[in-house]
Amino acid sequence: MDNEAVGMRGYLAEQSKRALALLLCCTVTWTSFPAWAQLAPTANPGGQTPGQQVAANGVPVVDIVAPNARGISHNRYSNFNVGPNGLILNNSAQISKTELGGYVAGNNNLQRSGAASLILNEVTSASSRLQGYTEIAGAKAQLVIANPNGISCDGCGFLNTSRVTLTTGTPNLGSDGALNGFSITGGALSIGRNGLDAFNVDRLDLLSRQLSVDGSIWSRELVAAAGAGRVNYDGMLLDVLPGADGAPPAIGIDVAQLGGMYAERIRLIATEAGVGVVSRGTLAAQSGDLQIDSAGQVSLGGTTVARDAVNVRATGALDQRGVLGSQQGDVSLRAASMTLAGDLVAAGALDGQAGGVVTHVGRSSAGSIRLFGSELNADGSLHAAGALDLGADGLLRSGGVAYGGAGANLRAAQIALSGTLQSGAAIAMNAIAIDALGTLDAATALQLNGNGNVRLAGLAQAGQGADVQAGGRLELQGQLIAADGLALNAASIDIAQRAAVSAGNDLDLRSAGAVNNAGTAYAGRDLWLQAASVSTAGSLSAARDAQLAVAGELVNRGTVVAGNALSADAAQLESRGDIGSQGGDATLRSRGNLRLSGNTVAGGALGKV
Structure with a gap:
């Protein structure tokens, strides 16, 4: 009895399997066809036509054609x-289980060939x-949908x-049957408000002349990738197709404010000349x-x-007004011209270079910052934990707040500073002309080198030494302070009435021309002054020794005093003010007239020659 029961159960189980298969076949055969109207298969170049069936729940099923020797199943449709x-898309010769339609019957087209590795769906109408x-269904494969007439995705996955x-391109297959591009x-390829879900897909390629998201x-x-041309399977441009349909669009890739791209790695390419990329939405490469x-x-x-x-590369202009940044890496920007008006953040280096004008009016923070253009307007806020490097072929304007933790270096034909430049290390400026109306604050050294005129009308200070060189005129109208030594060398030096020049150590003033001082110049140790002529109505003083060597006339209407010894040597020497030394000798030499109508003092010997 037990053997009979076991045999009966086996018989019923076998009949159940047959019934299930019959049910699947009946479902395929007798389920209503309206959903099929979405698809209109046609024969491919080999004469193969995809088959159709319907899953138990009404989901359309396409029995793809057998793959070629390269594993490509080439399916054509007019719709x-x-x-x-x-x-x-049925990629199994056997019954397979799917998420969309449950169990589906096997694809007879694959009985001999086996499953495809790439399913190409080419639409011709x-x-x-x-x-x-x-x-x-069945074996996982790569999927291509190619329709030159356009593709819209709104809730697709x-x-x-x-x-x-x-892609809106026409597939190019090689003689060996491989998909070359x-x-x-x-x-046009458009992604609607309901988006595109390829979350579990290793790679998604969107290739068209125009993409809107x-x-x-x-x-x-x-x-x-957007643009007319012949591209390979990876979307890289191989060559331009001059016979493209119609005028090129102004925008190749357009991401709307509510649009977004979220992936581990993202690459956007606009290959057609003059065709750009616009994003008002979100582009987020979350792990790459x-x-x-x-x-x-x-x-x-x-x-x-x-x-x-x-990395952003543009043959045209780059206009950045949102948030642009890297959590762990660098940000590199290259364009014909650049406007940076948003927030820029990089854990590593921020490097922006343009052949034209670079305008920075936003906020940037990075491990290091380098901006360069034919002209650079560095306003807004720039904060580099490491080096700050700003450069221009022509004019460099700095009107914002800029900081370089490991140093700040500015170089241009002309530098105009009206803002604040700070550094946790040294500051260096190199230009033909320098006009600094703002603040220069260096924790260590300050070095300004101008082949032409240099003007300092704000506050310039160095935690260590300072060196200012001018091939032309050096105008000091503000405060120049160095905790260590300070050296000034120019064709001529003018220290304005309310200006102050102060060195914690030695102060060295050298000019091939005139030195005119109406302000204050102080050396915490020794003062050296060498010039063709000197006129001072202000104060020249040294805590220790002061030595003045003047090829021509030295005229003092103010105060020239040394804490220790004073030596003044000139072709003509005239003093209507105070001149002398407090603790040492004072020696006044004139190779011509020596006129002393003011106060002359000496802590030691007073020599008049």
Whole structure:
């Protein structure tokens, strides 16, 4: 009896399997067909046509054609759309379980060939609307949907595929059957408010002449390339196609304010000359790099961030007004011209270079900062934990607040400082002309080198020594303070009435021309002054010795005094003010007239020659 029961159970189990298979076949055969109207398969160049069936719950199923020797299943359609209930591409010769449709019957087209490694869906007529998920049944494969007439995705997604390519190009297959790339002459690819879900897809490629994004795109790796041309499978431009359909769009890739791209790594490429990239939404490379390459302009008004490096390259202008940054890496910017009006953050280096004008009016913080252009307007806030390097071929204007923790270096044909420049180390300026009306604050050394005129009208101070060189006129109208030694060397030196020059150690003033002092010059140790002529109505003083060597006339209407010894030597010497020494000898030498009508004092011997 027990043996009979066991045998009966086995018989019933076998009948149940057959019944299930029959049910699947009946479901495929007798389920209503309206959903099929979304698809219109046609024969491929080899004469193969995809088959169709329907899952038990009504989801359309496409039995893809057998793959070629390279594993590519080339399927053609005159109409290809995916509704909200989704689409299954059957890549299994056996019954397989799917997320969208449950169990689906095997694909007879694959009985001999086996599963495909790449499923190519080529659409030859109307544009495609993707409003649901596309799932590959059976073996995981790469997926390509190519429609030159355009593709819109609004709530589309992809399951059981390692790589997805949506393109408006025509596929280019080699003689060996391999997919070499695509020829893109037109067509738009749009992502609607409901977005695109490729979260579990290793790589997503969006290749078209124009891409617009109004919703969120999720993938592990995202490559978006826009522009007419022949591209390889990776979206890299091989050559331009001059016979492209119509005039090029002004914008190749357009991410709206509510749009976004979220992936581990992101690369955006606009290959067509003059065609740009605009993002008012979010670009977030969450565990890798973010790269933007544009043959036109780039405008970033939203949030553009990466865990690792951010690289932006534009043959046109770069306009950044949102948030741009790297959590762990560098930010590198290259463009014809640059406007940086937003927030820039980099854990490593921030490097911005342009062949034209660079305008910085935003806030930037990085491990190090380097900005260079034909002209540089450095306003706003610049904060570098390491080195700050600002440069221009022509004029460099600095009207904001800039800080370099490991040093600040400015170089240009002309430097105009009206803001504040601080450094945790040294500050160096090199230019033909320097006009500093603001504040220079160096924790260590301060070095200013101008081949022409130099003017210091604000506060310039150094925690150590300072060295100011001018090939032309040096005008001191503010305060110049050095905790250590201070050296001034210029064709002529003018110290204004309310100006102050102070050295904690030696003060060295040298001029091939005239030195005119109406202010205060003080040396904490020794004072050396060498010039063609000297006129002082202010104060020249040294805590220790003072030595004045004047090739021509020395005229004193103010105070010239040394704490120890004073030596003044001139072709003509006239003093109407106070001159002398407090603790040592005072020697006054004149190779011509010596006129002393003021006070002359000496702590030691007084010599008049």
